[in-house]
Amino acid sequence: MSVIGYGFRQGMKNIWKNRLFSLAAIGTISACLFLLGLFYALIGNFRNIVKNMESSVGMTVFFDEGITEERMEQIGEQIRNFDGVKKAEFISAQKAWQDFSREMYGGDSELMEAFGKENPLKDSASYEVYVDDVSVQKKLVPLMEQLDGVRKVNSADTVAKGLGRFNLLIAYISVSIIVLLFLVSVFLINTSVATGIRVRRSEISIMKYIGATDAFVRLPFVIEGIVIGVIGAVIPLVLLRILYERILAFILTHFSVLSEWLTFLSAGELFRVLIPVSFLAGAGIGFLGSSLSVRKYLRSIR
Amino acid sequence: MVEQVDLIRLNQVGVRYQTGNEALKDVSLSIKKGEFVFLVGSSGSGKSTFIKALLREVRTTSGELFVENKRVEKLKRREIPFYRRRIGVVFQEFRLLGDRNVFENVALAQRVIGIARKEKIKKNVCEMLKMVGLAGKEKAYPKELSGGEQQRVAIARAMVNRPSILLADEPTGNLDPENSWEIMRLLEEMNRLGTTVVVVTHNHEIVDQMKKRVVTVQKGRIVSDMMQGGYEV
Structure with a gap:
């Protein structure tokens, strides 16, 4: 405990003593985590928008001719019980005709009267089925087609495939950029701590002469790295939170027309993930960067 | 009463650096527990390499080096810190940490070996500072x-x-004669209390007056080893 306490005190003193290096390292980590946060916010919101588009891509389930209302209700229940189904909305034959005629004839009663009182779409009652993830459509269609009383299932397969691929592409790009930023941060903190070590090499050599183990020498530097990493995480989090809320408010005020399409994540939703990720990344970058440079230096001396 | 046990033993030890320079050649020497030994020689004679080999800062390239019956060149990297805790070392340029006070400089050695209790560290450090007159x-x-x-x-x-063991590499090199004598008296006191002391020095006067064992090194070889000897480089 005393060794850890000593390491912590020395680590904090080191940060203060080498405040220029510390500030440079904090700045570096902050910049990287700011980019990471910014990127995560963009990707997160983009995925959210895509997801909303996905859930608006529905499937239509049509019934056999002469099916009873009771059976239609049963089919509805069965569909709702399938995994991945978000909503199954019943469209009666009457509503289908009303919607169709409104769309085709713009509500022109004269044209509609040409059909008399009979509903030309009397066998077109259906379920509009919406899913959480567009990729499950492919599995759901054959399952629904097998249900007794189901005549046909229409699905927007091309749209579903396209969105699925787009989602995967976004995931690949985001992972690649995050890994790249992480590596750059580790390299930069490594360089910063290595400079700090060079300044303190006589101290390290004295410690080695009096019998300090590598772990004892390493501890203050590692703690220093972690503390710098955590401080480096706080700054971009605060900045991003302020920025995000302001940008969100600006878009919602000035582009309200797009509000149906642009469904943004709330600050709470975004930062619920971003806060732990940033702290872990900051501490991890600090730990890794400082450990690597101290290890390299210790290996170079006897 | 000095016990007649070899604390440090070198059997035909050689140290050759990667540059090809042979700093120690075929050195054989025994230092018994409780001895006080001066190691003298001109610059570049191999004295510092001798100290470095004892501290396992350099590895001997031939022969055998034993300290407290441990084969020093066979020590694994992780064993070296624990080995060094059995050896105290003093340098010409003091090598103190300028940003820490006297107490912290001495306490560091206690923390390094894992002493946890503050009271114990305080007691040991204050006792030692009293002993050295500080x-x-x-x-x-x-x-x-x-x-x-x-x-x-x-x-x-x-x-x-x-x-x-206490190794002192030119401990009076940066001091005036009066302070040099005070430091030598202190080292003699440590020796009287049972510590084996090896002092590397160029100070003729001190070596001649203290009448201790004097080992003379020249061009990496021991050329003389005299009990109660004098400076004869």
């Missing part, structure tokens, strides 16, 4: 002390863990 200077920083006082702090740091 009681009351605990809060002073190295730059506020004279050269002699700084070297006393270095001796306190080297001795606070009660090592069995």
Whole structure:
């Protein structure tokens, strides 16, 4: 405990003593985590928008001719019980005709009267089925087609495939950029701590002469790295939170027309993930960067 | 009463650096527990390499080096810190940490070996500072002390863990004659209390007057080894 306490005190003193290096390292980590946060916010919101588009891509389930209302209700229940189904909305034959005629004839009663009182779409009652993830459509269609009383299932397969691929592409790009930023941060903190070590090499050599183990020498530097990493995480989090809320408010005020399409994540939703990720990344970058440079230096001396 | 046990033993030890320079050649020497030994020789004769080999800062390239019956060249990297805790070391340029006060400089040696209790560290450090004549200077920083006082702090740091061997590499090299004598008296006192002391020096006067064992090294070889000898380089 005393060794850890000593390491912590020395680590904090080191940060203060080498405040220029510390500030440079904090700045570096902050910049990287700011980019990471910014990127995560963009990707997160983009995925959210895509997801909303996905859930608006529905499937239509049509019934056999002469099916009873009771059976239609049963089919509805069965569909709702399938995994991945978000909503199954019943469209009666009457509503289908009303919607169709409104769309085709713009509500022109004269044209509609040409059909008399009979509903030309009397066998077109259906379920509009919406899913959480567009990729499950492919599995759901054959399952629904097998249900007794189901005549046909229409699905927007091309749209579903396209969105699925787009989602995967976004995931690949985001992972690649995050890994790249992480590596750059580790390299930069490594360089910063290595400079700090060079300044303190006589101290390290004295410690080695009096019998300090590598772990004892390493501890203050590692703690220093972690503390710098955590401080480096706080700054971009605060900045991003302020920025995000302001940008969100600006878009919602000035582009309200797009509000149906642009469904943004709330600050709470975004930062619920971003806060732990940033702290872990900051501490991890600090730990890794400082450990690597101290290890390299210790290996170079006897 | 000095026990007649070999604490340090070198059998035909050689050290050749990667540059090809052979710093020690075929050196055989025994230092018994409780001895006080001067190691003398001109610059570049191999004295510092001898100290470095004892500290396992350099690895011997031939022969056998035993310290407390441990084969030094066979030590694994992770064993070296624990081995060094048995050896106190003092340098010409003191090597104190300028940003820490006297107490902290000496306490560092205790922390390094994992002593956890503050009270114990305080007791040991204060005892040692009293022994080297620095009681009351605990809060002073190295730059506020004279050269002699700084070297006393270095001796306190080297001795606070009660090592069995004290190596002093030119401990009076940066001191005036009066301070040099005070430091030598202190080392003699440590020796009287049971520590084996090896002092590398160029100081003729001290070597001649103290009448201790004198080992002379020239061009990497031991050319003389005299009990109660004098400086004959």
